[in-house]
Amino acid sequence: MxxxxxxxxxxxxxxxxxxxxxxxxxxxxxxxxxxxxxxxxxxxxxxxxxxxxxxxxxxxxxxxxxxxxxxxxxxxxxxxxxxxxxxxxxxxxxxxxxxxxxxxxxxxxxxxxxxxxxxxxxxxxxxxxxxxxxxxxxxxxxxxxxxxxxxxxxxxxxxxxxPSSGSSKSSGSAKAAPHQASVDPAPVSLQKLLTRMELADRLASGGYALTAVELAQLVEQPLNRLSERQGSWRWRDWLVEPVGSDRWRLRRDPSGSKQT
Missing domain, CATH: 3.30.420.10 (Ribonuclease H-like superfamily/Ribonuclease H)
Structure with a gap:
């Protein structure tokens, strides 16, 4: 770095x-x-x-x-x-x-x-x-x-x-509309996690390759930590696999085991 x-x-x-x-x-x-x-x-x-x-x-x-x-x-x-x-x-x-x-x-x-x-x-x-x-x-x-x-x-x-993207982003949640005031929504951190996981599923289904920078944004890990990864590794429900030229591809982990 x-x-x-x-x-x-x-x-x-x-x-x-x-x-x-x-x-x-x-x-x-x-x-x-x-x-x-x-x-x-x-x-x-x-x-x-x-x-x-x-x-x-x-x-x-x-x-x-x-x-x-x-x-x-x-x-x-x-x-x-x-x-x-x-x-x-x-x-x-x-x-x-x-x-x-x-x-x-x-x-x-x-x-x-x-x-x-x-x-x-x-x-x-x-x-x-x-x-x-x-x-x-x-x-x-x-x-x-x-x-x-x-x-x-x-x-x-x-x-x-x-010090971390997660803490910064979670502090800026938008206020709910007045007619939703009585609804008890999920915590903002979980809503953002769901968005990232839904995006990961679409990326895996489409077979899209990500640059290291894009992958760091998705998994919310420092880029220097990703540069230390060797071979395939797990992020939640997905296998993250190198595809050459500093690019990565997500694939659903058939074993179902989870590791960040």
Missing amino acids: ADGPDGRGRVVAAATDGACSGNPGPGGWGALIRFEDGSVEEFGGADPATTNNRMELQAALATLQRLAELPLHPDLTLRTDSKYLIDGLGSWMAGWKRKGWRTAAGKPVLNQDLWQALDQARLAEVPLRYVKGHSGDPDNDRVDQIAVAYSKGRKQAPPSPS
Whole structure:
């Protein structure tokens, strides 16, 4: 593990999201970055009069600026559910710049200030990766919670960096809707575990291979611990098998024995 200045290692995962009530209206943005030692850093911000798209751009801008200060894992991607952000940076920006920051229709590009700042802050070694919003992706769900909290004017900051991703994520659960107040839900930690196990089952059924970074996110173990694994090993109801090139595949454990 390549240590950063504070011993947390490299950044292995990053996610951002934006939220807005009214669009335009009060908005917020949230961001999350994970380190090799399993620690998590979360941050966010608010704007009293903005749009959802501006919050998505602001979240990515703040995250890229933060990543520029840190050691990065070569497999790092910035995960976002904003196709506006991905298409803007990946497809549209070159044309906007050629036309003097005007669209194909000749109109000024909206949110030009943020797009120009993103153009300066982008990191060639950190590609954007689309993740469908509200699809059970734990990091996307967490940054959505942070963004919504800020958009609703909550004064408290997101959880401070913690020694393990599990403790950090469990502290930011969303409040239940008013009509659900009388329901006694399962603890948030169990709800998140179920989400991860359901995802593991889909990955195993589909035969998908995971990078070490992705596997570390799924099983919530530090990347350096996974690098020490030799051969196949068990995680709960699944066998985790190496498939070469630093990739792993999940398979249902027929013996039914469980080991984390």
